[in-house]
Amino acid sequence: MQHLKTAKSMALAAACMAMFTGAALADPDPTAELVIEGELHLVTRAPSDDLTPYLPERYSGWLFRTETTRNLQMDDFENPAMIAVEAGADAWETAEGTNNQSCMDCHGDAEDSMAGVRAGMPHLNDAGVLWSMEDYVNNCRTERMDAEAWGWNSGDMRNMTSYISMQSRGMPVDVEITGDAAPYWEQGRDMYYTRYGQLELSCASCHEESYGLMIRADHLSQGQINGFPTYRLKNAGMVSIHNRFRGCIRDTRAETFAMGSDEFRALELYVASRGMGLSVEGVAVRP
Amino acid sequence: MTEVRPRIRLPRRASAGDSIVVKTLINHNMESGQRRNSAGEPIPRQIINRFTCEFNGVMVIDAALEPAISANPYVEFEALVDGNGEFVFNWYDDNGDVYTATEAFEVS
Numbered sequence: 001m002q003h004l005k006t007a008k009s010m011a012l013a014a015a016c017m018a019m020f021t022g023a024a025l026a027d028p029d030p031t032a033e034l035v036i037e038g039e040l041h042l043v044t045r046a047p048s049d050d051l052t053p054y055l056p057e058r059y060s061g062w063l064f065r066t067e068t069t070r071n072l073q074m075d076d077f078e079n080p081a082m083i084a085v086e087a088g089a090d091a092w093e094t095a096e097g098t099n100n101q102s103c104m105d106c107h108g109d110a111e112d113s114m115a116g117v118r119a120g121m122p123h124l125n126d127a128g129v130l131w132s133m134e135d136y137v138n139n140c141r142t143e144r145m146d147a148e149a150w151g152w153n154s155g156d157m158r159n160m161t162s163y164i165s166m167q168s169r170g171m172p173v174d175v176e177i178t179g180d181a182a183p184y185w186e187q188g189r190d191m192y193y194t195r196y197g198q199l200e201l202s203c204a205s206c207h208e209e210s211y212g213l214m215i216r217a218d219h220l221s222q223g224q225i226n227g228f229p230t231y232r233l234k235n236a237g238m239v240s241i242h243n244r245f246r247g248c249i250r251d252t253r254a255e256t257f258a259m260g261s262d263e264f265r266a267l268e269l270y271v272a273s274r275g276m277g278l279s280v281e282g283v284a285v286r287p
Numbered sequence: 288m289t290e291v292r293p294r295i296r297l298p299r300r301a302s303a304g305d306s307i308v309v310k311t312l313i314n315h316n317m318e319s320g321q322r323r324n325s326a327g328e329p330i331p332r333q334i335i336n337r338f339t340c341e342f343n344g345v346m347v348i349d350a351a352l353e354p355a356i357s358a359n360p361y362v363e364f365e366a367l368v369d370g371n372g373e374f375v376f377n378w379y380d381d382n383g384d385v386y387t388a389t390e391a392f393e394v395s
Contacts, residue, residue, distance in 0.1 A: 079297045080359050086292070180356045237356035 008098050028064040028212075028219055034281075040170050046277030060278050062284060064212070069233070074286040081162060081231035081283035084238045088163025091156065097147030106144065110167050115174055118168035119280050120175055121279035122269050128182045130265045132242070158238040162229045162283050169282030173226050175272045187223040188270025191263060197252030203271075205250075218287060223248075224275040225268065227284025234287060241268050248283075256282050293376060293388040303370050303394045308348075309340065312361045313378050313386060319327060319354040334384075337379040338362055342392075343372035368394055 034042040044060035052058060062070060072078050092110055095102040107113040122132045131139075138149040150157040173195055177185040192203040206215065207223030214220070228241045242259035245267060249256040257263040303318075303349045307359040313335065320332025334354055340347045348364045378386040 077294065077310055077312065078310070078361065084311075120297055227382070233357075 033150040033249035064219040064221040084159045084162040088159035097145035099146045101145045114167040118165040119171040168280040184266045189267040197254030201251045201252040226275045226278040227281040230284045300395045301359045333381045335378045339377045341375045
């Protein structure tokens with residue numbers, strides 16, 4: 001369906017680009033470079049392709065933030081998300097459950113075993129079902145450790161996904177969307193272009209047609225999820241991908257899907273695919 | 288709340304007489320006392336109300352923190368280092384706990 005409105009959307013996208021670059025002298029700054037600790041260069045602008053025909057280029061949400069917020073992410077000491085990463089590292093080594101096992105007992109050092117995991121999430125499990133990172137974590141907890149599953153949005157879960165995501169920092173987002181994953185991807189794409197709620201807004205309304213413009217006191221980004229889990233300053237804590245989706249759909253004044261629902265897994269896969277080539281930012285900082 | 292863990296960052300090198308930038312961060316909920324729980328009852332205030340830093344026993348900064356300061360307070364300040372020594376940092380919790388960190392510093 002979206003192919004029919006190609007011309008119109010391209011014109012809109014071009015207009016939005018002009019406004020985005022027009023703001024280049026202040027914030028946001030599309031020429032900013034994300035360098036962590038003066039060493040690790042992250043890709044925040046990636047070329048577009050057939051997956052995102054209406055985006056001239058893919059932009060990390062980092063580019064849309066003010067300089068002070070951007071700087072927080074460039075220094076691991078000032079990045080408050082590192083509190084969650086450290087807590088996740090502790091949990092990684094902590095044995096739990098009736099089998100008295102820790103993550104480390106099977107997976108060893110996360111720096112080796114978890115590198116690249118975040119970049120490929122969500123991912124089909126062995127049974128061909130699409131799982132998010134939270135599903136894999138809970139599967140280990142219930143099946144291997146014989147421990148209680150963590151809530152999707154619990155502090156423990158967000159700490160763990162933060163720690164695991166950090167091991168992929170700097171790696172390009174690269175999710176599998178063909179083969180058995182294709183139906184999930186198509187479901188996610190259809191959701192992306194479906195208008196929800198009393199305000200009748202689709203994901204694309206804001207994040208494809210209007211990125212760079214203001215929404216209340218903030219700049220709309222392209223809605224990329226390469227920086228998640230993200231430390232949101234307004235929450236003073238980590239926010240998961242599904243929690244962000246839930247917030248967006250709630251803001252359209254719709255009944256939202258639940259965190260951990262099949263709908264959000266599919267949407268996660270599709271949105272991740274729109275950011276292929278961008279660096280996993282491990283744990284980003286956003287306002 | 289998870290374990291409270293102070294974090295300190297000092298510059299790698301400085302000369303005697305330099306003013307150095309000291310960065311500190313501590314994980315803490317900084318519960319303001321203004322919020323209510325799901326049952327409508329007030330959540331008691333529990334913040335870090337005071338932060339101090341001494342260098343070789345001399346007070347560098349003694350700050351009063353207030354309920355409007357957000358969670359995980361980050362405090363950055365400058366300190367004059369006249370020679371080798373030891374920084375001592377203290378965070379004072381409303382519940383009476385004091386979280387202490389020490390950091391040795393050598394001038395080059």
